[in-house]
Amino acid sequence: MNIAPFELERLFAQHEFRARFLLSASDCESLSLADLLALADADSRMRWERLSLGYTESQGDPVLRAAIAANYEQIGPDEVVVLVPEEGIFLAMHTLLEPGQHVIAMHPAYQSLHEVARALGCAVSQWPVTVSSGRTGWQLDPGLLEDLIQPATRLLVVNFPHNPTGFVPALELFEAILDTAGRHGLVVFSDEMYRGLEHDPAIRLPSVVDAYERGITLSGLSKTHAVPGLRLGWLATRLPAFVDRLVAHKDYTTICNSAASEALGLMAVRATRRIEDRNLALIQANLGRAQAFARQYADHVHWLAPQGGSIAFPAWVGPGSVDEFSRRALDQRGVLIVPARFFGHAGPHFRLGLGRANFPKALGQVEALLQQS
Ligand SMILES: Cc1ncc(COP(=O)(O)O)c(C=O)c1O
Structure with a gap:
């Protein structure tokens, strides 16, 4: 079978367990075994x-x-x-x-x-x-x-x-x-x-x-x-x-x-319902932070509102390409940000993961990066 490499999964294979922060993860903060057992009937x-x-x-x-x-x-x-x-x-x-x-x-x-x-x-x-x-x-x-x-x-x-x-x-x-x-x-x-x-x-x-x-x-x-x-x-x-x-x-x-x-x-x-509610609370809080961030750094990030899921796909409108922004975030701040081309998209977008508990810290690192440049 002549199947192309799965670009996003290859990128995650390289960085998911090495980068200090994942700002583009699509999943919500994982439950522990203890959390799940506590929810069980x-x-x-x-x-x-x-x-x-x-x-x-x-x-x-x-x-x-x-x-x-x-x-x-x-x-x-x-x-x-x-x-x-x-x-x-x-x-x-x-x-x-x-x-x-x-x-x-x-x-x-x-x-x-x-x-x-x-x-x-x-x-x-x-x-x-x-x-x-x-x-x-x-x-x-x-x-x-x-x-x-x-x-x-x-x-x-x-x-x-x-x-x-x-x-x-x-x-x-x-x-x-x-x-x-x-x-x-x-x-x-x-x-x-x-x-x-x-x-x-x-x-x-x-x-x-x-x-x-x-x-x-x-x-x-x-x-x-x-x-x-x-x-x-x-x-x-x-x-x-x-x-x-x-x-x-x-x-x-x-x-x-x-x-x-x-x-x-x-x-x-x-x-299902209880886990969804827990995840939605996390997403809503991070969504508010992401929107505030995009307002404050409107000369770098153009917000495009998601309506569901734990992800957003804003546009990079700052200096340089979105790939350069993503590379600098990883090299200088240890933050993995996945640019659009990993989804086969040619635009200046990047994926933002809204479901993780350390989202504020990861965003703080990006803020520091933008302030230093
Ligand atoms: C839209 C979509 N479908 C399917 C999958 C595959 O799910 P899993 O990684 O749990 O196999 C993913 C994972 O990111 C996804 O985003």
Whole structure:
């Protein structure tokens, strides 16, 4: 398979555990094992204590699948496959796509959302998220989606709340997207890794898997639940036979999930609301700090408001390029800031991670950098 290096993951592999501060991390401050156990209900604690460390069911623990399915309207436990989130993208694309088919994917994006399809021999068209006309946030043009559709188009890939911009479409736009997909018989792969972290809960969209019969939803515990080290997520779909075909592909990746992760994951899924509230409080506080920072340093940073998730994608408008700014932040202040090109974007943006507890300290380092230059 001729697959391109995953630029963002290679960058993190180099710096994530070496840089003093991560100002572009997409996850929220991780829970400790003690935090998670303190959130657990009696039943999942009992399961944890009695856990056998054997192989597990390939599709995922039925009790965990039932807990996941309970968070959807149209999905039952048999329509859920538990897996590593990134594995979910890889396996879904392998299960769905044939060489020569056409895929439309939002852009910029978490690279695997388009690169796996390209490496499988599909043509991929970018559907761009662009700076809104008022230059205060982001937008997506539904007319352009219609124009991008070809006879060979099989799949539309969306990601709301969007990584890296934090864009969440209004309900009318979301419905228009699904209406377009429906009229052209497209499968919609919806990456919902940040769903539940909308800054205003009123704008939370329905899950695609509930709203659209030919939808596949990817979700997981890495962002909204603050336990990325469990390496656990899921695909949910009502597409006939898709689950069986995907599980057959899974025999070539992980076969089944870690028993310990599934038992701990059950605690996290059952505590969804409480963990979301904890993460949102962190994000809201850091969002306020980021906005104040952008106001104070308006000659360096142009703020573009995110509406959901633990990330923002402001523009660097200071002297030099965003790459130079990012290099100086790392070299002089030990702060990792990821510039736009790691999301395949040519603009002067950088990703800001809003979910970490040491965000104020990391921002303080950037402030010192800007004051010294
Ligand atoms: C949009 C999106 N999808 C999928 C993933 C993959 O999640 P994981 O790293 O937990 O496998 C990420 C991780 O950053 C992401 O941002």
